[in-house]
Amino acid sequence: MYNNSFFKKILIVATVVFLYSCDKDYNEVGGDLIGGNNFDLNKASYGVLGYNQKTGPIQSNNLEVNPLGIYSNSNFGETTANFNTQLTLPVFTTVVSSNPYVESVVLTLPYYTDPSQTKVNADGSRAYVLDSIYGVEKAKMKLSIYESGYFMRDSDPDSGFQQQQKYFTDQNTEFNNLKKATLLNDSSDKSQNEEFFFNPEEHVVVTTDSITNVKSTAYTPPGMKLNLSRDYFKTRIIDAVNSGKLASNDVFKNYFRGLYFKMEKSGSSAGNLAMLNFRAGKITIKYNEDLVSTTAAGITTTTRVKKTIELNLTGNTVSLLNNDFTTSGAAYAALPSTGNRTDGDDKLFLRGGEGSVAVLQLFDPKDLKGYDANGVLTGPNGVSDELDDLRNPADGKKLLVNEANLVFHIDADEMSSSNEPQRIYLYDFKNSRPLVDYSLDPTSNSTNPKKSKAFFDGMIKKDATSKRGVTYKIRITNQIRNLINNKDSTNVSLGLVVTEDIGIIASYKVKTPNSFISQAPKASVMNPLGTILYSGKSTVPVEKRLKLEIYYTKPN
Incomplete structure (x- = not known):
């Protein structure tokens, strides 16, 4: 009985699969033949x-991907795409020991690349072609990053906090007006601010082992890699740890309300625009501190240690779009x-x-x-x-x-x-x-x-x-x-x-x-x-x- 039942089930399943396959093939092949008038x-x-x-203006918060940059289209005008995001803490930090010193603050954000066009060189390096980018290649723009002063709520109080808070494409002026005054990407390297561009080259980091003196080279795919103000993050982040500002995300998001990315023209360059997954981005703060310890015998020692705090770009976001039809897109602008x-x-x-x-x-x-x-x-x-x-x-x-x-x-x-x-x-x-x-x-x-x-x-x-x-x-x-x-x-x-x-x-x-x-x-x-x-x-x-x-x- 068991064997008969088992084989009956197998026969039924096989029949269903066969019929589904035939139907699937008929639909796919039939669709092509119909288009060619062969039936x-x-x-x-x-x-x-x-x-x-x-x-x-339309809702534009918490999109899976967001545009950043300036894109001119003869049919649809010029669009400037700015962006605002909250930061979140993957790991909470409650204590920073004495004498902290910030070594570096780096914002990283990967770009999309076309894997079919990636070329591997003999030395292990790679040549990439950026994907989802529109406009003149390597066009320069002015990129300014500020601490946001706009608190982005999770839910809408007008709905009794039952619905997600909505933010819209036309709110750039509000976010711009509430940004903090200090420019965060203040590097002397103009490619990180005044003459920023989406660089298709991979990042190369050469390190030397402190004991063996052997050099090693690490390659990472293209992406935004910006040095942010160490002094600013020392004051706003490191010095705020002991007061509990990094002990939970609810407290932290109200204290440090996020980042505002502002795009502007750089000289006569028309600019270009890239689609980015900001949620894959992060800020890495590397700092040193004195770790004081006391032995059972009452001997106190101070050890200088290296620490890291990471901030993810995974909070609430909004895509902020400015449309300009003064030089192009007149036919579209004239549409009712x-x-x-x-x-x-x-x-x-x-x-x-x-x-x-x-x-x-x-x-x-x-x-x-x-x-x-x-x-x-x-x-x-x-x-x-x-x-x-x-x-x-x-x-x-x-x-x-x-x-x-x-x-x-x-x-x-x-x-x-x-x-x-x-x-x-x-x-x-x-x-x-x-x-x-x-x-x-x-x-x-x-x-x-x-x-x-x-x-x-x-x-x-x-x-x-x-x-x-x-x-x-x-x-x-x-x-x-x-x-x-x-x-x-x-x-x-x-x-x-x-x-x-x-x-x-x-x-x-x-x-x-x-x-x-x-x-x-x-x-x-x-x-x-x-x-x-x-x-x-x-x-x-x-x-x-x-x-x-x-x-x-x-x-x-």
Whole structure:
């Protein structure tokens, strides 16, 4: 009995795996073949109304990655990205002995690099190429770091401390006005302040053993490495230990309220912008102190010892963005906050950060007729006539949707000199949640999670010669199946944004919500780029026009 039961279970599991594999292969292969018209399928195209919706200032606290720097874009103006973060203590310090002396205070923060382009030299050193950086390579900027005077709360008192405290992209003036006066990165090396740049070179540290005199070389990947004021941290940190200021994070975060990173132009340099994981950063304070001890015989000895205090950049954070349209981005700046909701806009401007969303409505909105439960024609019913006809085919034969896509054509002329977002994201705009096609997509990428949800897609398709973007495609097969097969399904408005990470689906609040928009995807706030797409308006050339493409079959 045991063996029979065991083998039956194995057979069932094997059958399920086999069927899943076949279905998975069919979907993936079928999707490619349908796109190439290799199946004898019917194809129908339907109109899509699209208009622009600006977010205005938007929530930007505690993002997974944050921009830092200055980025000029001919289509979207110039953005200066500043940053504020609390510091936290991984280890509490309650006592500092006598005669402390600070040897060094160093802030380190790793940069993103492209591992596929890293080269290893014969001596063990490496040549790196920075990733997630936009603008002129090695462009100089003025970087100023100050102690923050702004206390960032964990929770919102207006909600009874039940919700996270929100901070917004337009609060730079508040944080700047409350910063402490002393410049912390005050090194005489101008590359650490007045002429700072994102350096792709690795850090090399050569040490000599005090006993053997043997030299050793250590290499660390590229990253921000700044010497901070020793005197300042001696006074503010080391001298504050014995008064209990570093005994808990709650006390410490109120005492030392964090760091404010301020970016400015350096001379005539346009600057550039990098995406950074500030939570991987830290401040290392190395100091010496006298450790006094007394033996049982009453003999007192003093030993000079080395100590270290680390401060992590893992508290509350906020991305602070200043947008300037005086020299570029005039067309975007001139867009109304809400576009033409009746006829649609000619072009869709997607912009991350404090940016804009495209709002889409599938099917022609014309509603002159309807159908009752028996399929008999009636008057207008609040449903698009195109959708009504799909639900109630004249021959009575329900169509079987094999695939449904939205293909977005990039305005290549306008985007020719701009960095292009690698991915866009389509979601339920009305309810601020993912579409069913996103949720049902099981594809993942262990080496690069940002490339997961590959069947849902949204990744840029580039021209083989120019290497510039041509289109984005998003599959919404199940969304369309539900609309056709379930007459109770609502044809909700869809939102389209740039995304920094397809795996992040949470939404962030706009600072001033209205009847048109109240929130936008968090991953869009994280992305510093923008793109311009053609809409589905009749004034757009047919070959560039946005359409809903449905591939289907009908039963005999």
